[in-house]
Amino acid sequence: MKLNDIEHIYFDLDHTLWDFDKNSALAFEQMFSRRKISLKIEDFLEVYVPVNYKYWELYRDNQVSKEDLRIGRLKDSFDLLKMETSARTIEELSIEYIEFLPENNHLLDGSVEILNYLEANYQLHIITNGFEEVQHKKLHNSGISKFFATVTTSEEAGVKKPHSLIFETALNKASALPSKSLMIGDNLVADVKGAQDFGMSTIYFDYYRKKEKIDGRQIQTLNELRDYL
Structure with a gap:
């Protein structure tokens, strides 16, 4: 849907x-x-x-x-x-x-293709618990930084996902409402529960293809985002 x-x-x-x-x-x-x-x-x-x-x-x-x-x-x-x-x-x-x-900047299959597809209709952003000094280099060196309007790291926010403050910080930077925002990530606690608790929609990326039974949207390939967006 x-x-x-x-x-x-x-x-x-x-x-x-x-x-x-x-x-x-x-x-x-x-x-x-x-x-x-x-x-x-x-x-x-x-x-x-x-x-x-x-x-x-x-x-x-x-x-x-x-x-x-x-x-x-x-x-x-x-x-x-x-x-x-x-x-x-x-x-x-x-x-x-x-x-x-x-x-070393290999991206997951379909990353650039799905970002190209999404950027036409959505503002795209990053929320990450990774280290500040490394994450920006990854985005720049892999050539995908151009897709993102904002990047929010846990070190910048002072808290890590799933804490609500990191989501609040990220959405405030973009003047975004939780009800009109979607979080996509591979961690059921940090990405999915954290975002849901803040009132955002979520899609769980089953990166390791564990096929876990969860109550919510999940994908196993990035191309499957087209089914929802």
Whole structure:
């Protein structure tokens, strides 16, 4: 069913438009090659991906700081792999990762096509919990910053999704009403529940194709947004 009253569309960035998994893997490959770290990227990612996810949940819930996240996800991963790594090396790797990550800019299939399709009839925006200094680079380097009227990060708002203040900040920047705004993202708590609690319409992007039973709109490919918009 078409959403007829929407004027503003808010996207999450990572795992929604920007291919975080592919770009992150490429960043680590470059870092390990540069430092001659003899570790298969597949073995590292098998451990790192769930560790990183855990830290982002803790960061979202204000249980760890940005610094704890940056260092902890690497330290814990190397510990699980039983690789002795000095605190200095982990600190250097955490800095290099933030530098290398936005230099790889693969987008998810259909991202540019759907943004071209939507921009004719809607104002497009970004709301992200990602780090301020990285997210703007991702948008610029991947060539999609031109599509978005506003970009709101959690560091700018002072709170993270699903807190209502980040949605309030984002909508105020665009003079948008919740009833005429739609949030699209891959996280059922941060993106979907957070936006719904603020009075926005939502579409859950089932990025990992888990086919979860949810009470609401969901898509598994970006092209499916045409069914609603």
